Amino acid sequence: MAEIDRDKLLDIYTRTMKVNRTDEKFRELLMGGKVAVMYYCVRGQELVSAAAMAALEKEDYVVCTYRGQGEQTAKGIPMEKWWGECLGKATGTCKGKGGTMHITDPETGIMVTTGVVGSGLPIANGLAMASQNNGDGRVTLVSFGDGAANIGGFHEAMNMAQLYKLPVIFLCQNNRYGEHTAYADHTDSPNIASRAAGYGMPGVTVDGNDVHQIYPAMVEAVARARRGEGPTLVEAMCYRMMGHFFGADFSYMPPEHIAEMKAEDPLPKLRKVMLEHQFTEEELDAIVADINAQIDAAVEHALAAPLPDTDEIYKDVLEETA
Amino acid sequence: MAQITMTQALNLAIDEAMADDPGVFCLGEDVAAKQGGGVFKITSGLTEKYGPNRIRATPISETAIIGAAVGAALAGQRPIAEIMLMNFVGVCMDQIVNHAAKLRFMSGGQTPCPIVIRTTTGVGVGFGGQHSDMLEAWFAHVAGIHVVTPSNPADARGLMRASIDANDPVIFIENILCYGLKAEDPGPGYRVPLGKAAIAREGTDISIITYGRTVLDALSVADDLAKEGISVEVVDLRTIAPYDEATVLASVRKTGRALTLHEAVRPFGTGAELAANIQEKCWDDLKGPVRRIGGTFSAVPFASHLEQAWIPTKPQIVEQIKAAMGKL
Numbered sequence: 083m084a085e086i087d088r089d090k091l092l093d094i095y096t097r098t099m100k101v102n103r104t105d106e107k108f109r110e111l112l113m114g115g116k117v118a119v120m121y122y123c124v125r126g127q128e129l130v131s132a133a134a135m136a137a138l139e140k141e142d143y144v145v146c147t148y149r150g151q152g153e154q155t156a157k158g159i160p161m162e163k164w165w166g167e168c169l170g171k172a173t174g175t176c177k178g179k180g181g182t183m184h185i186t187d188p189e190t191g192i193m194v195t196t197g198v199v200g201s202g203l204p205i206a207n208g209l210a211m212a213s214q215n216n217g218d219g220r221v222t223l224v225s226f227g228d229g230a231a232n233i234g235g236f237h238e239a240m241n242m243a244q245l246y247k248l249p250v251i252f253l254c255q256n257n258r259y260g261e262h263t264a265y266a267d268h269t270d271s272p273n274i275a276s277r278a279a280g281y282g283m284p285g286v287t288v289d290g291n292d293v294h295q296i297y298p299a300m301v302e303a304v305a306r307a308r309r310g311e312g313p314t315l316v317e318a319m320c321y322r323m324m325g326h327f328f329g330a331d332f333s334y335m336p337p338e339h340i341a342e343m344k345a346e347d348p349l350p351k352l353r354k355v356m357l358e359h360q361f362t363e364e365e366l367d368a369i370v371a372d373i374n375a376q377i378d379a380a381v382e383h384a385l386a387a388p389l390p391d392t393d394e395i396y397k398d399v400l401e402e403t404a
Numbered sequence: 405m406a407q408i409t410m411t412q413a414l415n416l417a418i419d420e421a422m423a424d425d426p427g428v429f430c431l432g433e434d435v436a437a438k439q440g441g442g443v444f445k446i447t448s449g450l451t452e453k454y455g456p457n458r459i460r461a462t463p464i465s466e467t468a469i470i471g472a473a474v475g476a477a478l479a480g481q482r483p484i485a486e487i488m489l490m491n492f493v494g495v496c497m498d499q500i501v502n503h504a505a506k507l508r509f510m511s512g513g514q515t516p517c518p519i520v521i522r523t524t525t526g527v528g529v530g531f532g533g534q535h536s537d538m539l540e541a542w543f544a545h546v547a548g549i550h551v552v553t554p555s556n557p558a559d560a561r562g563l564m565r566a567s568i569d570a571n572d573p574v575i576f577i578e579n580i581l582c583y584g585l586k587a588e589d590p591g592p593g594y595r596v597p598l599g600k601a602a603i604a605r606e607g608t609d610i611s612i613i614t615y616g617r618t619v620l621d622a623l624s625v626a627d628d629l630a631k632e633g634i635s636v637e638v639v640d641l642r643t644i645a646p647y648d649e650a651t652v653l654a655s656v657r658k659t660g661r662a663l664t665l666h667e668a669v670r671p672f673g674t675g676a677e678l679a680a681n682i683q684e685k686c687w688d689d690l691k692g693p694v695r696r697i698g699g700t701f702s703a704v705p706f707a708s709h710l711e712q713a714w715i716p717t718k719p720q721i722v723e724q725i726k727a728a729m730g731k732l
Contacts, residue, residue, distance in 0.1 A: 143479070177512035186511035193478050193515065198502055204471020205503065211472050212479030215429060215457050222475075235498075238468035245463065398513040399547050400646070401571040402599075 086297055088359055090136065094293060095356055096369055097132035097156040102349060103373045104155050107381060108168070112328050116385070117169055120182050122149040126323035129348035130255050130290040132156045134223060134318075137300035138191075143209040143222040145194045145202040148183040149255075149322075153225050154195070159187045161380035171387040178390040179398065199260075200233035202226055203252065207239050210248040210307075221307040223251040229260025231274045240315070244283045247312035251303045254315065255290065257322035262334055275317035283313055290318030291348040293355055321346060408589040410582050413557040414446045414522075417564035418484060420592055422454050425482060428568060429458040431469055432486025432522075436461035443488060444524060444583060466492050470499035473519040478507065482568060483519050489535045490525035490577065493542075504573040505548035519574070520567045526580035526617065527667055527715045533703035538616070538668035543575045544645035544677070550598050551644040553577040555619035557587040559642055562596030570598055579617040579667075601648035603655065607637035610661035610725055613652055613678055615641040618665050618716060625721045634729060644674055649681070656682050660691040661728045667715060670698030695724045 086094070105124050111117045124131065131152025138144070138157070146153040154164060159175065167174025168182050175187045183197040193209060196202045206224035213220040230236055231254060243250050254274045258265045271277070278285025284306075288295040296318050303314035321343035325332035356366055397403055408416070422428045430447050434440065436459045441448030451459040462469050466487055473485040487493055493500065500521065508516045527536050543551045552567055552574055554560035560578075567574040604619055605626050612622040619640045626636035639655050641647050656662045662682050664675030679694035700714045726732045 145475075175512070176510060176514065179512050180510040184510040186507075186514055188478075188514055193475075194503070194507065196503070198498055201471070201498055201503060204468045204499060205475040205478070207468060208472035208475020208477070208483070209479050210475070211460075212476040212481045215476070215481060216427075235467045235471065238463070238465035239471065241463055242465055242468040242472065246460070398509045398511075400508070400550070401516065404513055 086293065090297075091293070091356060091359055092361070094132050094136045094297060095352060095366070096373070097136055098128045098349070098352055099370050100155050100373050101128040101131055101152045103370065103377055104151060107377050108151075109328060111381070119168060119170065121168070121328040122151070122182070122326070123322075123324035123328055124149060124152045126321040126343060126347065127152055127255055127257060127290070129293060129352055130296055130318040130320050131225070133293060133297040134225065134253055134300050137297065137304045138221070138223060141191065142220050143191050143193050143206070145196070145206045145209070145222065145224040146192070147195065147199070147202060147226055148197045149227065150185065150195045150225065154185050154187070154192050157192055158190045159185070159192060161376055162383045163187065165380045165384035166387050169384045169387070170389070171384055172390040173384065173387040177394060179394060200226060200230035200235045203230070203239035204235050206250050207243050207248055210243070210250040211246065213249055214246065219308065221249040221251060221304055223253055225253045225255060227260065228254060228256040228258065228265055228274055229263070229268065230254070231277065232260070232268060240278070240281045240283060240313070243313040244281045247310065249307035249310065250313045251300070251307055252313060252315045254317040255320055256317050257320050258339070259322055259326070261326045273317060275315055278315040283315055285315040285317065287317040287319060290320035291346045291351055293352055320348070323347075405588045405591070407586045408557050410554065410557045410560045410578070410585050411445055413561035413589070414564055414578065415448060417561045417568070418447065419450060419453070421565060421568040422450065422458060427481040428484065429460065429476070429481065430484045430486065431460040431462050431472060433462055433464055433488050435459055435486055442486065444580070446486070446522070466495035467499055470496040470504065470521065473521070474499055474504050474507070474517055477517045477519045478515050484568065485519060485521050487521060487523040490523045490539050491534045491537050493523065493539060500543070500549070500573070501546050505546050508572065509548060516571045517573050518571045520576050521573065522576045522578065524578040524580055527699065527704050527711060528581050530706060530708060530711065532706040536704040538577070538666065538699070540575070540577060540644050541668060541672065541674050544674055548572065549645070550574040551577070552598060552642065553579070553616040553644060554642065555582065555604070555616055555640050557585055558590045558594070559596050559602070561590055562594045563598070563642060565593070565595045566598050569595070574598070577616065582617055596642060599643045599646060599648055601642055601651040602640045603651070604638040604640040605636065607635040607659065609635045609659055610663060610728055611637045611639055611655040611659045612663045612665055612721070613639045613641065614665040615644055616667065618667055621716065621718055621721060622665055625718050625725070629722065629725060634725065636725065652678065653682065653685055656686045657689045660689055662690070662694045663697065663721070663724055663728065664694065665697045665716060665721065667699055669701050670696055671701050673698045692728055695728055697721060697724055
């Protein structure tokens with residue numbers, strides 16, 4: 083088992099809890115009727131996003147999906163801008179024109195959040211191609227689910243990335259459901275990572291609920307990309323502990339699946355690791371309290387923020403309309 | 405001045421843009437030296453000058469090609485992506501329509517997407533139903549894209565330079581039958597601004613609004629009808645969308661009659677939008693309804709005589725003009 087130093091563990095824990103508290107807050111606001119927007123819960127996948135973002139540098143590029151809250155907040159989008167966008171406010175990352183499914187924040191490297199399953203992979207190749215062309219040393223990470231592994235763009239992108247040895251990391255968050263369809267009902271092969279061999283690319287399946295598996299796998303994939311050795315497919319096994327989107331029925335999940343995912347919940351597991359590394363309950367609670375306070379302030383700011391001017395519908399269509 | 409073909413014009417424009425800006429690069433199927441510089445030779449000689457990273461021969465993967473172009477553009481480069489034949493856009497519409505066209509808007513202006521998507525097509529070479537369609541209306545219907553097509557070598561050179569300069573996606577449609585056209589070379593650095601139509605021929609009786617290869621038909625018909633005393637004005641849109649409304653409306657106000665002409669099928673074609681807009685805005689100046697000519701509403705056929713029956717023909721254009729003039 084690869085060791086992770088205490089500073090890095092603290093970093094991963096902080097990012098994980100930021101993702102988790104943001105998710106909890108969003109659900110609280112939705113349940114309380116304070117906001118009514120589309121939101122794709124990330125409960126159960128917090129650690130995968132946090133560990134992946136902790137393996138990147140600030141300058142590195144990220145492409146994520148509508149279920150991208152984890153990557154977005156863990157990469158470091160300022161909370162006020164993130165909440166502003168999710169609430170459709172003028173203060174949002176995209177002036178309220180993108181929304182929860184299209185968060186973009188180039189300053190923190192969140193280049194595209196796509197609402198179309200599988201569309202991020204080909205775009206990630208292009209970001210990585212630019213880095214390869216201009217030698218800026220960046221890597222690009224693209225996150226997607228197991229459902230995306232069955233769309234054409236996945237295969238086209240994997241083949242092209244390996245052909246050119248692009249500095250890209252394909253992170254498949256295998257949460258065992260493609261929308262409402264269970265893994266076994268959409269795919270007959272035992273895992274996604276084995277597909278990498280078909281493109282001549284390394285592929286690895288790791289437990290996304292175990293920081294000692296997911297983080298080292300991400301570090302290795304990032305290092306390989308940065309060395310110019312090409313892409314890696316990392317499949318992080320995890321669970322989507324809620325429905326496809328907030329409010330969606332998920333009674334299709336069998337009871338044994340729910341029991342299994344509760345047992346594998348990454349948060350208690352990570353807390354245990356932290357305590358084993360001599361962090362105290364008080365220290366960890368203080369971190370969470372601080373995050374909660376930051377989120378509360380950001381939400382207040384976003385709720386009070388102005389709506390975008392209606393003229394915005396004519397702007398940013400083409401440069402001439404900017 | 406030297407004469408150049410449209411093929412040479414496009415090659416020269418791309419070459420000088422690549423020399424001027426290290427961020428400009430080409431990608432597409434068969435585009436590199438090893439594959440002969442593209443099936444229509446547009447990127448011929450460029451690998452030798454700029455190397456394999458800037459002339460990237462790709463797998464047959466249209467979604468990956470356009471996706472890569474989108475990503476590279478977001479990172480500040482200016483990719484020129486080739487989709488070998490226009491019908492193949494069916495493979496990568498998601499990347500063009502949902503991503504390239506919308507990322508500027510959806511990001512609140514943070515991530516413009518400056519890509520040129522070069523593609524070619526054309527009826528009259530026997531390529532059949534899946535290699536011949538003009539699909540410009542599909543893209544004209546999407547906000548956030550320029551749709552451009554040249555009708556002559558000088559415009560090809562100038563429009564390509566302007567398209568590479570543009571900070572938004574451009575669908576650049578080349579017509580296979582126009583590659584061999586020859587004209588005077590406008591010279592290095594020549595640009596034709598996007599969104600500006602040309603009056604290809606002045607006239608006073610009727611305006612033909614067209615673009616691409618059918619500009620040649622319109623000019624030929626105008627020559628013939630001049631002998632009969634009918635004065636035809638030919639408006640070459642050059643940029644199909646967003647188009648030069650001011651030039652189109654001014655022409656129609658002057659002549660009082662309009663005919664839209666395109667190779668694409670007539671129903672729901674760009675001619676329908678042009679006609680509707682002209683009728684809304686020039687009603688009092690019009691001497692009759694706007695007429696429309698387009699391809700037959702079926703797949704492009706293979707057999708040569710069927711293909712010739714399918715496309716708009718010069719006799720059809722003459723007939724429509726005479727009908728509009730009350731001279732049938």
